[in-house]
Amino acid sequence: MMSHDAEITGGCQCGAIRYRIDALGRSSVCHCRMCQRAFGAFYAALVVANGLEWTQGTPRYFTSSNISKRGFCADCGTPLSLENFADDQVEIATGTLDDPEQAPPGLQINHRYACSFADGIGALPEPDDQTIAENDAWNAQVISYQKP
Template structure:
């Protein structure tokens, strides 16, 4: 795998679900990854953590500040203390990994490598075979979202 940047040019912005914490990245990103380790599964409350490396110097916290939890002797994890959204994986003084799905447009940050695949649940291979139910007519149609919009406000 190459360590070639996955994104250059237009800045990337993102933040937490409630909007209390926002960030902006200027400059290149490093390679994005999916990590299947148990610590990432717990931190993201999902089957994997999707992360992309950026230089700390290229990252600006534009609203609020993240809280952190020392998840191991080598890593701190950042999150919003208000809504709990996972935001960072902090392992270096000059680089930081940001949660891909915290970006306003996560489709711009496509993972290039998988890590700790031994932690991937066997049922993940069959997700495409599961029936798909359309959202129309379901309970989600009546929900009023209080999620912060995927843009600066």
């Protein structure tokens, strides 16, 4: 189990939902098809949230299976949680932490369901210097409406 001196907080991208966590547990990435769809990604990064308190707003839920439900922000669509009915375990989407560096993944779950290219993503080349400069210029124009 992980513990941190820093406050553990997070929320959705529009700011309608915020949370606080007492301590972080197992941090993992899950490759199952349900997580892929729920996150719209090749895998879902999740961390066990011990002592979770929703401090602003409350998630909407989708019962994704007979054993769990998934919380999300009804305003902006941010996936927030995976909550198991049997043991009341709650996992928070790692990317919604204010500081995701607090929860580096230590385990891959359901790797046999991983997309065939997932393991090679970290080895993909970066763009050339001109493309990087163009991306930097484009990003400099972006005004984010996401709320920390």
